[in-house]
Amino acid sequence: MLTIIINVIGALLILFIVWWFWLVKTGRQQRAKKGELIKVIVEGGVYTPDSIEAKRDQEINLQFLRKDSSPCAEAVIFADLDMSIDLPIDQPKQIKLKIDKPGVFEFTCPMGMYRGKLLIQ
Amino acid sequence: MTNLTNLHETQDLQLAIEGMNCASCIKSIEKALLATSGVESASVNFADKRAQVRASVDPQTLIKAVADAGYKATVIHSEADLEAEQEAAERAYLRKMVWKTIAAAIIAIPLLVSGIVYPFLPPLITRMQQFIWLGIGIICLFTMWFAAGHIFAGAWKAFKSHAANMDTLIAIGTGAAWSYSMVVIIFLNYLPAQTRNLYFDTALTIITLVNLGVVLETHARGKTSQAIRRLIGLQPKTARVLRGNKEIDVPIADVVTNDLLRMRPGEKIPVDGVITEGQSTIDEAMLTGEPIPVTKKIGDEVVAGTLNKTGSFIFRATHVGKDTALARIVNMVKQAQNSKPAIGRLADIISAVFVPIVLIIAVITALTWYNFGPQPHLIYMLVTAITVLVIACPCALGLGTPMAVMVGVGKAAEFGVLIRNGDALQQAGRLTTVVLDKTGTITKGQPSVTEIIPTSDYNEAQLLTIAASIETHSEHPLAAAIVQATQTKKLTLQAVNDFIAISGKGVKAKLNNDEILFGNRQLMIDHNVTIDTLTAKANELADRGQTPMYLAQANQLIGILAVADPIKADSKAAVSRLHKLGLKVVMLTGDNRKTANAVAKDVGIDEVFAELLPQDKLAKITLLQDRGEKVGMVGDGINDAPALAKANVGFAIGTGTDVAIESGDVTLMRDSLHGVPDAIASSRATVRNIKQNLFFAFIYNTLGIPIAAGVLYPLIGILLNPIIAGGAMALSSLTIVMNANRLRFFKPAN
Numbered sequence: 001m002l003t004i005i006i007n008v009i010g011a012l013l014i015l016f017i018v019w020w021f022w023l024v025k026t027g028r029q030q031r032a033k034k035g036e037l038i039k040v041i042v043e044g045g046v047y048t049p050d051s052i053e054a055k056r057d058q059e060i061n062l063q064f065l066r067k068d069s070s071p072c073a074e075a076v077i078f079a080d081l082d083m084s085i086d087l088p089i090d091q092p093k094q095i096k097l098k099i100d101k102p103g104v105f106e107f108t109c110p111m112g113m114y115r116g117k118l119l120i121q
Numbered sequence: 122m123t124n125l126t127n128l129h130e131t132q133d134l135q136l137a138i139e140g141m142n143c144a145s146c147i148k149s150i151e152k153a154l155l156a157t158s159g160v161e162s163a164s165v166n167f168a169d170k171r172a173q174v175r176a177s178v179d180p181q182t183l184i185k186a187v188a189d190a191g192y193k194a195t196v197i198h199s200e201a202d203l204e205a206e207q208e209a210a211e212r213a214y215l216r217k218m219v220w221k222t223i224a225a226a227i228i229a230i231p232l233l234v235s236g237i238v239y240p241f242l243p244p245l246i247t248r249m250q251q252f253i254w255l256g257i258g259i260i261c262l263f264t265m266w267f268a269a270g271h272i273f274a275g276a277w278k279a280f281k282s283h284a285a286n287m288d289t290l291i292a293i294g295t296g297a298a299w300s301y302s303m304v305v306i307i308f309l310n311y312l313p314a315q316t317r318n319l320y321f322d323t324a325l326t327i328i329t330l331v332n333l334g335v336v337l338e339t340h341a342r343g344k345t346s347q348a349i350r351r352l353i354g355l356q357p358k359t360a361r362v363l364r365g366n367k368e369i370d371v372p373i374a375d376v377v378t379n380d381l382l383r384m385r386p387g388e389k390i391p392v393d394g395v396i397t398e399g400q401s402t403i404d405e406a407m408l409t410g411e412p413i414p415v416t417k418k419i420g421d422e423v424v425a426g427t428l429n430k431t432g433s434f435i436f437r438a439t440h441v442g443k444d445t446a447l448a449r450i451v452n453m454v455k456q457a458q459n460s461k462p463a464i465g466r467l468a469d470i471i472s473a474v475f476v477p478i479v480l481i482i483a484v485i486t487a488l489t490w491y492n493f494g495p496q497p498h499l500i501y502m503l504v505t506a507i508t509v510l511v512i513a514c515p516c517a518l519g520l521g522t523p524m525a526v527m528v529g530v531g532k533a534a535e536f537g538v539l540i541r542n543g544d545a546l547q548q549a550g551r552l553t554t555v556v557l558d559k560t561g562t563i564t565k566g567q568p569s570v571t572e573i574i575p576t577s578d579y580n581e582a583q584l585l586t587i588a589a590s591i592e593t594h595s596e597h598p599l600a601a602a603i604v605q606a607t608q609t610k611k612l613t614l615q616a617v618n619d620f621i622a623i624s625g626k627g628v629k630a631k632l633n634n635d636e637i638l639f640g641n642r643q644l645m646i647d648h649n650v651t652i653d654t655l656t657a658k659a660n661e662l663a664d665r666g667q668t669p670m671y672l673a674q675a676n677q678l679i680g681i682l683a684v685a686d687p688i689k690a691d692s693k694a695a696v697s698r699l700h701k702l703g704l705k706v707v708m709l710t711g712d713n714r715k716t717a718n719a720v721a722k723d724v725g726i727d728e729v730f731a732e733l734l735p736q737d738k739l740a741k742i743t744l745l746q747d748r749g750e751k752v753g754m755v756g757d758g759i760n761d762a763p764a765l766a767k768a769n770v771g772f773a774i775g776t777g778t779d780v781a782i783e784s785g786d787v788t789l790m791r792d793s794l795h796g797v798p799d800a801i802a803s804s805r806a807t808v809r810n811i812k813q814n815l816f817f818a819f820i821y822n823t824l825g826i827p828i829a830a831g832v833l834y835p836l837i838g839i840l841l842n843p844i845i846a847g848g849a850m851a852l853s854s855l856t857i858v859m860n861a862n863r864l865r866f867f868k869p870a871n
Contacts, residue, residue, distance in 0.1 A: 003492070010488040014481050021477040024283050044278025045286040068275075069214045070335075071342055072519075075459045079466075082542050084459030089210045092170065110459060110527075111519030112469040113286050 029053065032060045037094075042076070042087060042114060043067040047107070050116035060097045060118065066090070072111050078118075080105045134180055135374070136172040138165065139193040146192065153190035157182060196374070204353050215339050222332040225268035228261060229325035233844075236322050245309065245317060254306045254319065261299060261321045269295065269328045285476035287516055291331055293480070294510035298324040298843070301503055315497040320507075320843075327511050327847035334851025341858040344865065345524055348531025349458065352451050355407055355426030360391035363435065380438045384429045392425050393440035393447075401432025408447065409775070409790040410537025410799075450790075453539055457530045462543035464808065465522030468815055472518045479513040479826065486830040494831075501831075504843060508829040512846035516854040517821055521814030524861035529807025532867055537790035538800040545786035548770045549804035554750040555699050555797060556742060556764075559710035559717065561757050562774055562794065563724055564686040568599055570606040571667050571687065574658055575680035584680045586612045588672055591630045591637050594620040599668065599684045627670065638673040645671045645678070655681050666719030688723060695794035696725045698871065702801055707745065709738050709764075738764040755789075755797055772797055802869035810864055814857045821853045 028046070032038055032054040040062055041048045054060045066073050066087035077084040078097075085093050097118070099105060105118040138150060147165045150172060154163035159178035166173070172194065174183055180196045187194035235242040242257070243250045265273075269291070276292035279285055298320035305317050359370045363381040376382070376392050384390060384401070400418040405411055405427045414430050417423055423436055426447040442448065461469070487506040494501040522543075530540050540546050560566050573581040589607040592600035593614055607614060617637070620630040626647070627640010638648055642659070645652045650673040652659075659669040659681055667685035671678060696706050708726040710717045710733065717731035730741050742764050745752045754761065754768030765771030765785055773785030775792060789796030829846050833839040 006491055007488060010484050010491075013484045017477050017480050017484070020280075021283055021285055022474075028282060044275050044282070045288065046279055046282040046284045048282065050282075069210065069217075070271075071211070071214075071339055072516075077459050077461065079461050082456075082460060084456055086455060086459075088207050094166075108469070110523035111516065112472045113515065113519055115284075115473060 032058065034058065035061070037061045037063055039063045039065060039092075040116070041065055041067060042073050042109075045113060047076075047114055047116035051119060052116070053119045053121065054099070055121055056102055057098060057100055060099075061094065062097065063092050063094045065092045072113055073109050075110055076107050076114075077110060078105060078107045134174045134176060134183065134196060136174060136180075136183060136187065136194040136196060138170050138172055138187065139195075141165075141170055141192060149190050150187055150192055153186045154183060157186045196372075204350065208350075211339070211343065215336065218332055218336045218339065221268040221271075222329060222336055224264055225325055225329040225332060228264045229322060229329045232257075232261075232322035233326055245306065245319065251306055251309055255303075257321060258299070258303050258306055261325060264325060265295065265299065265328060268325075268332060272328070272331070285480065287476070287514075289476055290479060290510045290513055290515075291327065293483075294507045294843070294847075295324040295327050297503065297510075298327075298507055313497060316499045318500055320503075323507065323843050323847075326844045330844075330847045330851045334855055337855050338858050341855065341862055342524070344862050345527045345858070346458075346531065347865065348528075348534055349451065349454055351407075352426070352447070352454065352534065355389065356445075356447055357389045357391050361385075374442070376438055376441050378438055378441055380441075381435055382438060383433070383435050384423075385433050386429060386431055388429050390423050390425055390427050390429060390436075392438045393445045394423055394436040394438045396421050396423060396434050396436045399432055399434030401434050402430040404428040404430050408450065408537065410535070410796070411791045411793070450534070450539060453541065453788075454530060454534045457540050457542050457546070458527045459523070460526065460542040460544075461522055462526065462547035462808070462811070464547055464811055465526075465543070465815070468518045468521060468818065472515045475513070475515040475518065475822075479509065479515075482826060482830065483509040490831065501840075505829065505831045505840070508841050508843040508846045509826055511843055512825045512829040512841070512850055513822060514818070514825075514850045514853045517818035517857055518815075520854055520857045520861075521818050522811050524858055525807055525810040525814055525864065528861050528864040529803060529810065529867075532864055533800060533803040533807075536796070536799045536803065536869070538796050538803060539788040539790065540800065540804070541786050541788070545770055546804050547808055548751070549753065549787060549801050550808040552704060552751045552753040552770060552801060554705045554707055554745055554752050555801075556707045556709055556745065556752055556754045556768065557696075557726070557794070558738070558754075558756045558761055558764075559708055559720060560686060562755055563692045563708065563720060563726075564688050566686065566757075568602040568684050568686045570602055570682060571685045572662060572669075572683035573680065574655065574683075576654065576678060579679050582610065582612055584672060584682065585610065586615065587632060587637060587674065587679070588639055588670075588682050590615040590617050590632060591620065591628055591639055594630070595622060595628050599670075602684050603682065632674075635675045638671070638676075640670060642671065645673060648673070648676065650676055650678055652678050654678065663715055664719055666716045666723065668716065688720060689793065692794050693724045694871075695798060698795070698798035698869075699801075700725070701870070702798055702805075704801070705750070707741075709733055709741055736763075739767050742767045753797070753801070755794070772800065799869045803867065806864060806867045810861060814860055817857060817860070818853070821849075825849060825853075 028049040029051040030038055030049040032052055038052060038061065042064055064076055064087055066089055069089050073087060075084050075086050085095055087093055099120045102120050105120065107116045108114055150165045151163050154160050154172065154174055157178060160174060160176040162175045164173050176183060184194045243253055245254050272288045273292045275288035279289055302319040302321050305312060305319060309317060356373060358373055360373055360376050361368055361383045362371050362376060363383060368383055373391050396417055396419050402414040402416050403423060404414045408424060408426055425445040483506045486509050487502040490501040490505050491498045526543055526546065530546065533540050557563050573584050575581055575584045585607055589604045592603045615632055617630040617632045622628050623640065623644060626644040629636060629638050638644055638650060642652065652671055655678065662669040662683045667683040669681050669683045672680050672682060699706050705727050707728045708721050709730050714731040717729050721729045738761065742752055742754055752768045753770040753772055754764050755772040755774055756765050757774060765773065770787060771785040772787045772789055774789045787800045829841050831840050
């Protein structure tokens with residue numbers, strides 16, 4: 001009986017991991033409105049919000065605020081846009097973007113642990 | 122602090138504002154600033170909590186005005202100050218981590234000693250011993266809260282956000298070890314005897330090792346950004362400005378365009394500018410890698426961060442703050458250091474899904490040991506699952522590329538090589554052919570008189586005076602070289618009449634009623650001038666890449682002047698270095714084939730494309746690429762822009778520091794071809810380092826995780842201890858940072 005219970009718990013755990021980390025929408029999406037400043041908090045291994053939707057050629061105003069003192073979070077990199085910004089601790093850093101083609105543009109920390117994306121339609 | 126009120130000078134100042142928490146604060150602060158006498162404009166940015174103020178008052182007055190409005194303001198001086206603040210924050214983080222490591226070690230070491238060396242702690246049998254161990258468990262919990270609170274908090278925050286990271290693995294691993302131990306203590310009599318093991322030592326030792334790894338890694342990481350700190354540190358903090366009749370020392374942030382600044386011997390130049398009085402020799406090595414100090418006189422540009430060696434001079438500031446060449450270089454290097462070459466993208470993709478996969482592997486491992494492992498099942502499943510969780514190191518994967526790029530790009534900057542981004546770095550290492558533009562790249566780009574060969578009745582000065590007197594009326598590029606030569610030798614030109622330029626042949630004019638002819642062989646033949654005596658010499662000069670020009674007076678040949686664009690002293694050595702790196706070297710030029718071949722032969726070029734029009738250069742790059750070559754094009758970044766863009770890597774070569782810094786994939790600050798082999802060698806070393814790091818990270822994880830899961834147990838009976846796994850994990854990322862740091866000692870072979 002114990003064997004069955006442990007195996008079922010194990011299987012459920014695997015399903016939970018898959019569902020929780022890959023299938024559930026994070027709830028950290030935000031749509032960029034015209035002229036709006038989107039504040040992105042860098043803390044606890046995640047960008048909040050981590051998914052920002054915008055239209056092609058729309059000006060996107062992002063403001064990153066790093067609260068994580070570990071060096072992992074020291075910069076945010078937009079690899080596809082060939083851009084990076086240093087993030088001093090507790091000092092907001094603003095960035096303006098205008099992307100002229102649709103697609104998904106990832107932004108990450110230098111080690112790729114923090115991950116976010118710009119969804120351009 | 123400078124008293125600006127007395128000087129009535131308008132300054133742009135930046136203030137960092139503290140205490141703003143709503144948009145309405147902007148109005149209050151702006152109002153307070155604008156109400157201050159002497160403030161022309163004030164604008165507060167809520168986003169970066171800064172105020173931009175244009176004022177002719179003491180900064181302290183502004184700080185007081187902001188304080189009276191209920192906020193705190195400090196003057197932002199420079200990039201160096203910001204960097205210093207950042208360094209202080211990093212030091213504080215390091216100190217905190219050291220204390221956490223010590224706290225964890227204080228508890229972990231006795232537990233370990235008692236478990237392995239000498240059992241001075243009691244066994245877990247009686248009720249009293251249960252209480253003692255319960256107390257130890259609670260002490261462990263407090264220690265974990267202090268030493269690993271950030272790990273558990275990070276893991277929880279990430280979990281809530283549907284993300285997983287390194288903290289997740291450590292928190293679950295050590296949390297499971299502590300929780301299981303507490304279950305054993307509390308439900309001692311309900312568990313089989315062989316499962317009554319305690320893992321407090323495991324949990325605390327893993328935390329000690331992980332923290333120690335972070336301390337060592339953070340310390341080592343500090344060294345990776347040494348290059349950029351050295352660059353930022355080049356700019357002095359103060360400048361001596363002339364205002365009215367006074368000379369005053371002001372903070373660097375207070376220097377504005379058109380300020381006059383005095384430089385004394387041994388001082389670093391604070392901003393970019395133009396010398397207006399005096400002269401000196403300036404050491405630009407720290408910026409361009411050029412070892413020989415350059416003489417600068419009135420009208421010459423000086424650059425922030427370079428060192429005034431011998432003289433005293435006054436210069437007018439032309440670029441300050443973020444506009445200086447130094448600031449732009451710092452910005453470019455920072456950008457490049459944070460960029461990623463394509464080679465690192467695979468590691469990025471893997472690390473994005475790594476932690477959840479490890480969690481799944483840990484569950485599968487636990488189930489496998491429970492179902493198929495030996496007794497006691499529960500212990501084996503717990504130990505192997507914990508070992509899998511703590512051995513896995515996503516950091517090793519994530520660190521490999523950025524650490525190497527950070528050090529490699531910084532190191533290249535020390536040689537005066539600015540690499541634009543990670544892809545340029547990777548591509549530069551893969552080049553098979555380097556294409557060089559002749560003029561200004563291999564040669565100095567400044568034609569000059571190289572030989573004066575008079576006939577027996579004249580001397581060199583007479584010949585040069587006659588030629589220059591006539592050429593002063595000409596617009597031909599070579600004419601300027603001849604006139605320049607007379608200025609250098611301080612010769613006085615004579616008046617000429619009836620000047621005529623004969624297209625493609627030369628010029629003629631009257632000097633003291635004698636007809637003067639100056640031009641090529643055809644001009645002499647057309648005017649029946651006998652040139653036989655110097656024909657052999659003229660041919661010899663042409664074969665050496667020089668352009669011979671005949672000079673005749675009253676239909677008599679009086680000599681030859683040769684003009685050439687001299688080859689840079691180190692071009693030949695640089696081409697030889699490119700050959701040693703296994704690269705083919707090609708030259709492109711608009712010059713005639715004979716001169717081009719002569720230059721190519723002298724320097725050691727493998728293939729020459731001569732007599733090209735500017736648009737042909739692009740076609741030749743394409744031709745080489747069609748042959749399967751990876752082409753690096755070296756040019757001045759302005760005239761060669763299309764060819765630079767078409768090449769796999771465009772190298773923009775500078776003339777000192779006035780180079781268009783952002784014009785190429787790679788910018789060479791020094792006016793020397795040696796920058797090209799330096800850049801290629803640096804890139805290869807960096808990419809090699811990235812490959813080593815990624816190889817290590819992949820091998821570590823792909824071998825470490827299965828071993829931790831116990832694949833060796835059925836074969837040779839070995840099961841990894843979770844403590845050793847934790848140590849290996851901490852060491853793995855440290856190994857990568859240390860390997861990247863090896864690049865700091867890289868020196869391109871000459």
